[in-house]
Amino acid sequence: MKKRIGVYVHVPFCSGKCAYCDFYSLAGRDKQMPAYEEAVIRHIREYSPQLDGCLIDTVYFGGGTPTALGADRLIAIFDALKKYGNVLVDSEVTLEANPESCGRQELIRLRKAGFNRISIGMQSGNDRLLETLGRRHNFARVEEAVVDAREAGFKNVSLDLIYGLPAQSRDDWAGTLAKAAALKPDHMSCYGLKLEKGTPMYILRDSPFLPDDDTQADMYLYAVEALARYGFRQYEISNFARRGMESVHNLKYWRCEEYIGLGPAAHSYMNSRRYSNIADLDEYIGRMTSGGSVIDQMEIITEQEKASEYIMLGMRTTMGIADEEYRRLDPMGMEEIARLLEEFNSHGWAARENGRWRLTPEGFLLSNTLIGELLEAQARQRMLWKRRTDPVDDMQMRMTGMAQEPVPVFKGM
Numbered sequence: 001m002k003k004r005i006g007v008y009v010h011v012p013f014c015s016g017k018c019a020y021c022d023f024y025s026l027a028g029r030d031k032q033m034p035a036y037e038e039a040v041i042r043h044i045r046e047y048s049p050q051l052d053g054c055l056i057d058t059v060y061f062g063g064g065t066p067t068a069l070g071a072d073r074l075i076a077i078f079d080a081l082k083k084y085g086n087v088l089v090d091s092e093v094t095l096e097a098n099p100e101s102c103g104r105q106e107l108i109r110l111r112k113a114g115f116n117r118i119s120i121g122m123q124s125g126n127d128r129l130l131e132t133l134g135r136r137h138n139f140a141r142v143e144e145a146v147v148d149a150r151e152a153g154f155k156n157v158s159l160d161l162i163y164g165l166p167a168q169s170r171d172d173w174a175g176t177l178a179k180a181a182a183l184k185p186d187h188m189s190c191y192g193l194k195l196e197k198g199t200p201m202y203i204l205r206d207s208p209f210l211p212d213d214d215t216q217a218d219m220y221l222y223a224v225e226a227l228a229r230y231g232f233r234q235y236e237i238s239n240f241a242r243r244g245m246e247s248v249h250n251l252k253y254w255r256c257e258e259y260i261g262l263g264p265a266a267h268s269y270m271n272s273r274r275y276s277n278i279a280d281l282d283e284y285i286g287r288m289t290s291g292g293s294v295i296d297q298m299e300i301i302t303e304q305e306k307a308s309e310y311i312m313l314g315m316r317t318t319m320g321i322a323d324e325e326y327r328r329l330d331p332m333g334m335e336e337i338a339r340l341l342e343e344f345n346s347h348g349w350a351a352r353e354n355g356r357w358r359l360t361p362e363g364f365l366l367s368n369t370l371i372g373e374l375l376e377a378q379a380r381q382r383m384l385w386k387r388r389t390d391p392v393d394d395m396q397m398r399m400t401g402m403a404q405e406p407v408p409v410f411k412g413m
């Protein structure tokens with residue numbers, strides 16, 4: 001039976017660089033678009049023997065700004081994928097778009113070609129804050145883009161928002177959420193601003209105008225509550241959807257399912273291997289043209305690592321994790337992990353429903369720390385298991401002082 005996979009296409013072009021952006025995206029490189037298109041199509045052709053054994057049920061054009069590439073080139077790449085791969089007719093085909101680069105006529109053509117989900121970078125409903133972020137659109141243009149997408153026939157529209165912006169108040173954030181909800185999208189993603197080294201906004205990292213951690217946490221919890229009121233169910237730390245409108249492609253990442261990545265800086269997970277393409281447009285084009293490999297880094301994911309990824313990625317979602325699923329990856333089960341989750345539960349950070357453990361919104365706020373603790377519990381569980389099943393090894397460990405009694409399951413925050 002053919003397995004189902006997703007395909008991610010990284011489009012690195014943008015009409016300008018936003019002041020907070022540390023993604024692999026390039027402004028002023030439009031001249032390289034034809035060579036990029038050719039390289040990606042060549043990449044698809046090279047993959048075709050592998051693709052032949054798979055059914056593609058999601059395709060995601062992300063970036064960068066895919067719409068900056070123009071409808072003709074996007075359609076040419078998608079057509080190549082349909083020609084050399086088995087793209088299912090009911091696939092979810094997502095296009096990331098920025099309001100300044102998605103005209104109605106182009107969207108009509110893209111919709112006709114099979115793109116059926118659009119994710120628009122709204123970021124804020126406040127024009128002053130959009131300017132601070134270095135965005136090249138105002139809120140009025142976002143409104144037009146949503147109308148254009150609907151008129152083009154997109155039945156699945158998502159909006160991306162950012163909170164925790166310089167001098168942003170909770171009321172301003174509440175206003176942005178209300179404006180976004182009034183546009184009646186099907187899906188929303190809300191991300192807290194992170195100032196990354198190397199970006200122009202990094203100089204603001206110690207600014208008193210930036211909302212502090214408590215205010216950002218307050219904004220996050222407000223978003224969870226407000227979006228529920230507007231009819232959106234949280235299904236991942238930062239993602240909210242109307243019933244049945246969750247991003248199927250992004251769920252693949254969190255469910256440790258397989259996907260391939262095309263384009264510079266794209267990541268893949270296939271046949272127990274995670275690998276990334278070189279994050280350099282010129283190199284990517286050059287190597288594709290000369291027949292060289294574009295893979296930059298690759299690691300083989302062992303069964304143990306798969307069990308760890310199941311925890312790391314599963315606990316990002318409201319589906320969470322279940323013992324039965326965990327045992328398929330790791331026969332020793334998740335006894336220690338469940339003990340720690342009970343502790344989290346007593347703090348209001350985790351909840352158990354229908355045999356599944358998940359983090360609560362308060363737990364999501366601490367997700368890095370809590371997931372780190374869960375992975376430590378997993379390591380302890382492995383050590384205990386080893387001692388139970390391998391007494392010789394246990395004796396050797398005791399003699400060399402390596403074995404330790406299990407440490408208390410919860411270290412506190």
Ligand code: SF4
Binds near residue numbers: 013021022023064
């Ligand atoms: S549009 Fe997106 S990818 Fe492009 S510079 Fe802005 S944040 Fe980065």
